[in-house]
Amino acid sequence: MNLYLDLGLLNVWGYGQNISTTLSVTLPMPNNKEVIVTDGATETTTRRPAFDATIGYSIPKVGGTKLDLDTAFKFKFSGFTTTNDSTDTIVTKSSQETEFLFSLTPIYNVSPGQKVGFTAGYEYIMSESQVSTETKTATEVDMGSLSENFDGIFTGLSYELSTRDDLYRPTMGSEYLAGLTVRGLFGKDNEPFISGYAEYRNFMSIGDPVLGFRVRTQQLFPLSPNGVFRSYLLTPDTFVRVRGSQSIGQNAYGVTVGSAQLRYPLTPEASSIPLDIVGFGDLLFYRKTPGGDLIGGNFLADFGLCIDISIPMIGLVRLGYGYNTFLAEQNSGAGEPYYGTPFFGFGAAF
Numbered sequence: 003m004n005l006y007l008d009l010g011l012l013n014v015w016g017y018g019q020n021i022s023t024t025l026s027v028t029l030p031m032p033n034n035k036e037v038i039v040t041d042g043a044t045e046t047t048t049r050r051p052a053f054d055a056t057i058g059y060s061i062p063k064v065g066g067t068k069l070d071l072d073t074a075f076k077f078k079f080s081g082f083t084t085t086n087d088s089t090d091t092i093v094t095k096s097s098q099e100t101e102f103l104f105s106l107t108p109i110y111n112v113s114p115g116q117k118v119g120f121t122a123g124y125e126y127i128m129s130e131s132q133v134s135t136e137t138k139t140a141t142e143v144d145m146g147s148l149s150e151n152f153d154g155i156f157t158g159l160s161y162e163l164s165t166r167d168d169l170y171r172p173t174m175g176s177e178y179l180a181g182l183t184v185r186g187l188f189g190k191d192n193e194p195f196i197s198g199y200a201e202y203r204n205f206m207s208i209g210d211p212v213l214g215f216r217v218r219t220q221q222l223f224p225l226s227p228n229g230v231f232r233s234y235l236l237t238p239d240t241f242v243r244v245r246g247s248q249s250i251g252q253n254a255y256g257v258t259v260g261s262a263q264l265r266y267p268l269t270p271e272a273s274s275i276p277l278d279i280v281g282f283g284d285l286l287f288y289r290k291t292p293g294g295d296l297i298g299g300n301f302l303a304d305f306g307l308c309i310d311i312s313i314p315m316i317g318l319v320r321l322g323y324g325y326n327t328f329l330a331e332q333n334s335g336a337g338e339p340y341y342g343t344p345f346f347g348f349g350a351a352f
Contacts, residue, residue: 003026019062023057025054027053029051030049036048037336038332048082050098052081053079056076057075057076070109070110075103076102079100079101098129103126105121106123107122120157127231129150129151130149155188160182161179162178164177170350171212171276172205172214173212176202179203180201181199192226194226203216213263213264214352215260216259217259218241221255222236222256229292235255242284243324243345243351244324250300254298257287258296260286261282265280279309279310280322281305282307282324285303286301288301302326302327304324318349320345321344321346322346
């Protein structure tokens, strides 16, 4: 269940101010279990209820200048339970994670389509796990617990240049985005690392259809022998459109993705509810080591077809059907056929 509130008001300088909140609550169904059988052992993962709340406040043209100001507050709670039932033992691991973040971002508008931003903030993450091992023959139970945390100040720079003519239904234009952030400064365990990204997008009309593509890389580089705190290992779900690759993100230090889509309008440009049919594909490479190989030798791909509906007061909604190679591999390991999956999404695809 996702709830959104976006409120725009005038500020004291006569320009807009925006208050936005997002609340996401996930309540797993009773049969929502991931089961993997390996060498006679059955591993079952069940997700716990999750809570994710974000509050944002932005003021454009502060004091009538070219400076915008964004602030954000985030609180997140999630967890899961994994049971590994083998011949001799039953190992149960229960994990939960709590995250808190606050950030302040002044943005300078060099021109209507060009922005430079500076971000500073503080974050805290607590990860707790409890493991119990039950021996079937001796009926003994061993209990153990592990607690990890990460905190610190983060600061960084970002740049954006856009010439696209529309956010949701662009027919021409390009975008350049880049950013670099240092996280974990002055943290308790002194585990700082660098996160950086660069992205290029382009859209072009070829008659009525519009061809769009993007290339993006996002990388993490540890500055301490302890590496990067595991919560920051990247999740490729951010970059693919057919969901189902969450577990890959638990061991990825970098992601590089190439995407393409061909959009054909089904209604006139001036229609009150524009409708498009879109064919798309994503090819994503990820690396599991903190080394200098930015591409990595592991990959997943997805492709599909969807209907894009631009609904007034709601925005762009995507309904489609697609194929994901990660989901196909999972089902193959479980001995089940995979023919693709329906999906839906909100907002611009990229």
